[in-house]
Amino acid sequence: MSAVTQRANPLTAGRLPRWSNLAVLAASAAVFGVALGLTAAASGAAFPVPAFVIATVLGYLVLLVLLSRVVEGPRKAKDRLMRNLVVAAFLLALTPLISLIVTVVGRGAARFDIAFFTESMRNVTGEGGGVLHAVVGTLEITAAATLISVPIGLLTAIYLVEYGRGWLARAITFFVDVMTGIPSIVAGLFAFSLFLLLFGPGSRMGLSGAVALSILMIPVVVRSSEEMLKLVPRDLREASYALGVPKWRTILKVVIPTAIAGISTGVMLAIARVIGETAPLLITAGFTQSMNYDLTDGDMMSLPVFVYNSYISQGVDAQAYIDRAWAGALTLILIVMLLNLLARLVAKIFAPKLGR
Amino acid sequence: MTTASPQRAALRAVRRPGDRIFSGTALGAGVVILLLLAAVAIFLITESLPAFTADPDEIGMLRGATFLEYVAPLVFGTLWAALLALIIAAPLAVGIALFISHFAPRRLAAVIGYVVDLLAALPSVVYGLWGATTFAPILQPFYVWLNENLGWIPLFEGPVSATGRTIATAALVLAVMILPIMTAICREVFLQAPRLHEEAALALGATRWEMIRMAVLPFARGGMVSAAMLALGRALGETMAVTMVLSASGVITFDLISSTNPTTIPANIALSFPEAYGEGVNVLIATGLILFIVTFAVNAIARYIVNRRAAFSGAN
Numbered sequence: 001m002s003a004v005t006q007r008a009n010p011l012t013a014g015r016l017p018r019w020s021n022l023a024v025l026a027a028s029a030a031v032f033g034v035a036l037g038l039t040a041a042a043s044g045a046a047f048p049v050p051a052f053v054i055a056t057v058l059g060y061l062v063l064l065v066l067l068s069r070v071v072e073g074p075r076k077a078k079d080r081l082m083r084n085l086v087v088a089a090f091l092l093a094l095t096p097l098i099s100l101i102v103t104v105v106g107r108g109a110a111r112f113d114i115a116f117f118t119e120s121m122r123n124v125t126g127e128g129g130g131v132l133h134a135v136v137g138t139l140e141i142t143a144a145a146t147l148i149s150v151p152i153g154l155l156t157a158i159y160l161v162e163y164g165r166g167w168l169a170r171a172i173t174f175f176v177d178v179m180t181g182i183p184s185i186v187a188g189l190f191a192f193s194l195f196l197l198l199f200g201p202g203s204r205m206g207l208s209g210a211v212a213l214s215i216l217m218i219p220v221v222v223r224s225s226e227e228m229l230k231l232v233p234r235d236l237r238e239a240s241y242a243l244g245v246p247k248w249r250t251i252l253k254v255v256i257p258t259a260i261a262g263i264s265t266g267v268m269l270a271i272a273r274v275i276g277e278t279a280p281l282l283i284t285a286g287f288t289q290s291m292n293y294d295l296t297d298g299d300m301m302s303l304p305v306f307v308y309n310s311y312i313s314q315g316v317d318a319q320a321y322i323d324r325a326w327a328g329a330l331t332l333i334l335i336v337m338l339l340n341l342l343a344r345l346v347a348k349i350f351a352p353k354l355g356r
Numbered sequence: 357m358t359t360a361s362p363q364r365a366a367l368r369a370v371r372r373p374g375d376r377i378f379s380g381t382a383l384g385a386g387v388v389i390l391l392l393l394a395a396v397a398i399f400l401i402t403e404s405l406p407a408f409t410a411d412p413d414e415i416g417m418l419r420g421a422t423f424l425e426y427v428a429p430l431v432f433g434t435l436w437a438a439l440l441a442l443i444i445a446a447p448l449a450v451g452i453a454l455f456i457s458h459f460a461p462r463r464l465a466a467v468i469g470y471v472v473d474l475l476a477a478l479p480s481v482v483y484g485l486w487g488a489t490t491f492a493p494i495l496q497p498f499y500v501w502l503n504e505n506l507g508w509i510p511l512f513e514g515p516v517s518a519t520g521r522t523i524a525t526a527a528l529v530l531a532v533m534i535l536p537i538m539t540a541i542c543r544e545v546f547l548q549a550p551r552l553h554e555e556a557a558l559a560l561g562a563t564r565w566e567m568i569r570m571a572v573l574p575f576a577r578g579g580m581v582s583a584a585m586l587a588l589g590r591a592l593g594e595t596m597a598v599t600m601v602l603s604a605s606g607v608i609t610f611d612l613i614s615s616t617n618p619t620t621i622p623a624n625i626a627l628s629f630p631e632a633y634g635e636g637v638n639v640l641i642a643t644g645l646i647l648f649i650v651t652f653a654v655n656a657i658a659r660y661i662v663n664r665r666a667a668f669s670g671a672n
Binding site for chain 2: 050075076078079082083085086087088089090092093094096097099100103104151152153154155156158159160162163164168169171172174175176177178179180181182183184185186187189190192193194196197215218222246247248249251252269272273275276277278279282283286304307308311312322325326329332333336337340
């Protein structure tokens with residue numbers, strides 16, 4: 001080794017400088033920008049932005065890998081390629097999300113006004129109208145679904161964590177997993193057939209939708225509550241037993257209060273999951289243009305079905321229907337985001353202070 | 357220790373009535389879940405029987421075809437769309453999960469994790485609306501380009517759809533929708549890879565990618581497969597996005613960009629159910645039963661892989 005004659009710093013020699021990524025990207029953008037710009041100008045067409053982006057990224061990757069291969073060797077070149085591909089995958093996946101949010105906010109703002117939340121669609125054919133009936137329906141159906149799912153889900157979780165041993169517990173765990181994968185439309189079909197058998201044909205009602213939603217909600221509640229109950233330290237339970245407290249009072253007074261923050265977070269996330277479900281409600285609760293406060297009587301509109309319906313069956317003034325659909329979608333996203341934030345807040349504020 | 361057993365008998369806890377009631381209720385809730393799932397299966401089967409037994413000519417919905425002829429294109433469309441979505445989403449999801457777990461700075465990773473969770477919570481009807489009115493028109497010129505330059509491949513044969521509401525668009529929207537769940541599971545598995553193996557690889561002079569390939573990916577293989585299966589299950593059952601994006605005509609074709617597209621079981625149910633009557637309803641429920649069985653199988657396989665993996669995972 002002729003280390004004496006080596007001029008460069010041996011620790012950084014054989015490496016591309018830190019700015020090489022940006023430099024290569026800029027070079028690639030410049031080359032393809034000029035090339036595509038000239039061809040576009042020659043044929044009189046507009047500047048092809050998508051082609052430019054794709055070509056630039058590909059050019060950047062190829063150039064960078066070639067450069068790295070020459071300077072740093074094949075192993076480093078591969079490392080660089082994979083690192084850039086991973087970042088590219090991330091950016092690529094981010095684009096639809098940004099596009100979605102921008103579109104929904106941009107187009108939903110047109111009808112996001114007071115009338116939209118204080119009026120129903122009764123006797124509205126063109127402009128105007130609102131989603132009050134759908135908001136009421138969504139709130140009532142989701143509340144009913146929560147009332148059904150939370151007791152069943154929470155008690156099952158308690159059974160699995162505190163009591164469950166043997167084949168029955170294993171079977172319940174397995175079938176809760178299976179339930180997680182039930183397609184939402186199948187849950188809708190089940191609730192529909194159930195109410196068909198119970199109340200005869202044509203029995204579309206809000207309660208049926210609530211049953212369908214509970215099928216989707218119960219497994220989520222069981223899973224999250226189970227995780228939270230498992231986190232409660234064994235010492236707490238044993239301390240309670242040592243004081244002579246019966247097991248059921250230990251669970252009610254010690255275990256659940258300790259885990260309540262996590263459990264309510266899980267419930268809120270479960271609500272956020274089902275509040276946007278469209279397909280089961282389309283089948284079970286149907287749709288209507290009027291107010292309906294009664295869960296057990298007749299069709300009931302919900303927000304997701306409202307969005308779907310406004311888009312699928314556009315009336316005379318198509319633009320008004322589309323505007324309402326976007327405003328409804330914006331409302332839905334806001335509700336879901338609010339629930340998510342609230343869930344995180346609850347988890348943060350009421351988290352049990354286990355440490356000293 | 358001959359005195360152990362009488363002592364244990366003496367120490368046996370008193371069974372209080374409160375205990376009995378409480379544990380009974382908890383057990384009851386668990387049994388309710390089992391009954392519920394059994395009820396789902398039984399109701400779907402009883403309600404779909406007329407579709408198999410009734411005379412096909414009397415069911416208006418079948419338009420003279422037998423039930424099998426009616427359901428075959430639907431099954432094909434469901435599998436085809438879900439498979440396309442999975443092929444698109446799987447590499448991206450693994451990439452994003454790797455980015456979060458091994459490349460991104462800690463703080464950025466937390467933010468991205470939150471965004472991914474939010475993406476998973478967005479209602480499917482919003483994806484559908486966005487896919488049909490915003491995404492499809494963006495993709496349409498791209499389809500024209502594909503058809504002009506790669507038209508000799510049967511996948512891009514055309515004639516190109518004028519609206520862009522094709523099976524390719526539906527699969528892309530589905531891919532966006534299943535990305536979050538796949539990313540979330542892959543991230544969890546990647547984070548569980550033994551830290552010592554990773555550090556050993558790096559200490560031996562491996563580059564970061566070589567470390568991932570040698571220490572992380574082999575460990576995470578089972579988890580990645582099951583994530584893909586769970587995502588596949590979700591894509592199979594997804595309704596609204598496909599219903600709204602796809603302009604369906606219910607044919608069997610591999611053409612990705614033409615104006616005649618195969619449709620999927622859930623989309624077909626959502627579209628036809630409001631107008632269905634008589635045995636038509638039973639036919640739709642029967643297709644739902646088929647969907648249920650397919651997703652059940654996919655999920656069961658995924659869970660099996662996860663559980664088998666769990667027994668050997670970690671550093672034991």
